[in-house]
Amino acid sequence: MSDNDSTTPPTTEQDGLRADCANCFGLCCVALTLTASADFAINKNAGEPCRNLRDDFRCGIHTRLRPEGFSGCTVYDCFGAGQKVSQETYGGVDWRRAPGTAQQMFQVFPVMRRLHELLRYLTEALAMPAAEPLRTELRSARDATEHLTGGTAEDLAELDVSAHRDRVAVLLGRTSELVRATVPRSRKRGHRGGDLIGARLKGADLRGADLRGAYLIAADLRAADLRGADVIGADFRDAELSDADLTGALFLTQAQLNAAKGNATTRLPLSLTRPTHWAG
Structure with a gap:
């Protein structure tokens, strides 16, 4: 800590x-x-x-x-x-x-x-x-x-x-x-507070989605598009973010990234950094 x-x-x-x-x-x-x-x-x-x-x-x-x-x-x-x-x-x-x-x-x-x-x-x-x-x-x-x-x-x-x-x-x-509302072609899917533990979301189009407080523990988000998604309070523990795009994700924190898994091609907002424990 x-x-x-x-x-x-x-x-x-x-x-x-x-x-x-x-x-x-x-x-x-x-x-x-x-x-x-x-x-x-x-x-x-x-x-x-x-x-x-x-x-x-x-x-x-x-x-x-x-x-x-x-x-x-x-x-x-x-x-x-x-x-x-x-x-x-x-x-x-x-x-x-x-x-x-x-x-x-x-x-x-x-x-x-x-x-x-x-x-x-x-x-x-x-x-x-x-x-x-x-x-x-x-x-x-x-x-x-x-x-x-x-x-x-x-x-x-x-x-x-x-x-x-x-x-x-x-x-x-x-x-x-x-x-x-400004996210192009956003599906605006609502998953606020949703139970997405272990969910298979590989390659999912989650642009502009409401993921506030969602439980994404161990979810497969490889290559998912999370641009413009609201992830405030979302639980990313052990979520797989390899090759995912989180640029423009709303209210994403370093702590959420540190709890997840990713790789060198996971796209992040410029204000955040790639955790050193992520795969190369």
Whole structure:
């Protein structure tokens, strides 16, 4: 969790929404619960430091996470919330030096992560030409979300982040409809929240499809066309994306790619990078 296994992406205006583990207090390695599974080799309670967390807050097995049974750590993305909480909310004073802040810090971290994830989506939405009719609303939502991230630790701990997320989700949904309506020859198929686990979708034309929250675990998406598809919240764990085209996919994240399988000819948005564990 302290790092992922993808290469460093190009510099963009979203750099503040990418994890900077060097400036984080290893929050994801402490604040979150781990359950022994195919993703994690151990059980760990929230608030308990992972056994691999070093004194300098870096991961002791970063280069061996997958073979050591911690593939889930290579997928997790805090969207820059870790360094925000560490360096701004708590002013650079870590939970080891000030143990009295630990419980609250671990409570604030997931709240900040959800806010930063919303900022990431809103920033992407604002860059979509087709979203021009919603530009004012999107900018207002982004500014409001940014303002919330600057709150005190007490404010963040008490924030009803789910309510804020629900309001933003409606706006992002309207944005998605506008953008997908411009996709040429789009079939606009709706699979929102659908169970597509293990689905055989090789070569499928999914341009402009609504795949929000869809379960695509281990789905065969080889050579599928996902241009303009809305994939916000879609579960791509072990989905096969070799030779697929994801250019222009809406709200696709690095974490989703890291959870999937692909190859050198999988086409990706310029803002994202090819995970190093993918086939050549």
